[in-house]
Amino acid sequence: MAVSVDEAVSPGPVRDHRPPGRRSTGRGRVVIEVAVLAVLAAVMLFPVLWMIETSIKENRDVYAIPAKFFDFTVTLDHFKDVFVASDGGPTTLSGAFLNSVIVAGVSTVLATVLGVPAAWAYSRFSVKAKKDQLFFILSTRFMPPVVVVIPIFLMYRQVGLFDTKLGLILIYTAFNVPFTIWMMKGFVDEVPAEYEDAAMLDGYTRLQAFWKFTLPLLLPGIAATAVFALIFSWNEFVFAIFLTSSDAVRTAPPAIAGLIGGTTVDWGLVAAASIVFALPVLVFSYLVRKHLVAGVTLGAVRR
């Protein structure tokens, strides 16, 4: 222990004694760092950039060889095609987006409504075999969806949940509740129980005390947790493709995947649909970013 502390401390003074002449190497290092990072960023972001380009290119530019990076005609037709069918009505894709909104939204709300009070209870009360219960709750997340999807498919067919939005909502909720309980329990632990005690002495019931005092302090944590749950449900692919068959129920991820695989692929449409699909999560995360940071770092900065 002592050794590692010494090691951790020693670079400080060394840096302080660095002669001024060596600053230029410092600057050179910055240049190299920036260059390396820029190259990495370009490589990482290239697919995204290419997707954005493809979504606004005319079809003939999409298939042009050699590929056109800059000198193409900009068009928004692909985006229109995502929502408006050739007969002027809504497309199946737009229906899929609506399904995604409903399924992801409702399952996130359900998971939050069930998970937050459960987390509060686990944090505040002595429960028999609390650790075992919490481990069991977590263990339901151990198996990846692909492993359980077949038995669930069979069960759903039996009970009539196959190819229903309710079925998807239930399975996403079941996956998000454990996550919500675990995340939120950490946040509840951080809020001193004395607030509730004090409120109870002031004449409130335990539930009122939770509602009026603890819950407002949990909001950043709830926002962070809900965003993660929302992203999971919104992006989920395996359950969505196995447990749905009709266009009326299908969510966006399998619907977009369905665009690929015919004899010809309308890459412009695929790219535009993907962007429309990615945008809500980006925008939503951006809007709640303050809460996200506050939520994720809550444990680190308090007391």
Place this chain on the structure above:
Amino acid sequence: MAGIEVTTLHKRYPDGTVAVEHVDLSIGDGELFVMLGPSGCGKTTTLRAIAGLERQTSGDIRIGDTLVNDLSPGERDIAMVFQFYALYPHLRTRDNLAFPLRAEGLPKAEVEERVAEAARLMRLDPLLDRRPHRLSGGEQQRVALARALVRRPRAFLMDEPLTNLDAELRADMRTEIKHLQGELGTTMVYVTHDQVEAMSLGHRIAILNKGRVEQIGTPLEVYDRPASLFCAAFIGSPPMNLIEVELADGKLRSKSGLALTPPPNLPRDRSLIAGVRPEALEVTEPGAEGSVPGRVVSAEWLGDEIIYVVDHGDQRDVRVRMPLNVRFAADAPVGLRHTGGPPPVYDASTEELVA
């Protein structure tokens, strides 16, 4: 205002921990009653049971003439101050104070009047428009106290309210709490593990150990005649010297030959331990009358006094409190003698006071 009566209290948490084994307390109306004990002895649990925040496994709690076992905390008409002050973080001082009154549904004028009164008592006027995070620890504590007293409850419960303050502020607040309690005449149960705090505050002190009451008494009684070896070792700084003694020719004698005046009615045929306060011993020149030979092991200067640790040929060294004008060097040969009256004597096997 009301006294508090706790009978055969027992609390076992669902995980099996027995926090309170058996506690009986009879706290008088208007009394400042201190519960003192080491960490984990069940002080907080007892206090929370009185407040109604924790349901006892068995036993009865009465506040005034009312049996409160089945009353919710809000119905018990008591106020509690926590170690962590639990001021509502989103409310300004003014609203933190008014909060319990508004919860009760008092008319606005009365709320304002009572808040003003509490603010005056705790000198909070300049702080009324601040939120808790802009108050220092001491200020937060004063707000927490003020919030307890606006309600004019039948009793105050305090759970180590000064632990988070630095030493100087703690001493000030101690005086302030004592003064305030005297002024208002409201029953107060004060929990602490700091014996100095207990001694200086309490009308009476209950010493708890492992979920049981070891002794209840005034600070003086508790100091002079600790009811058990546990209390003897817990109270006082440095604590009592516990010396194995035997009754021989009208004196209590330790193995080293140190002679103590025996208390009357000492039972026979038991191994005895005498509790001797450091100030009831004296370090003398070697060979002084009535002294046994010894050697100074170490000396601690405390500013206004010196604590000598003296080896007098017994198993355990003793601590002796001496004024500054008498000085002995470490390792010096000295004499040791007893100067006080009869010390409390304990049975070595039951660890209880026998005389």
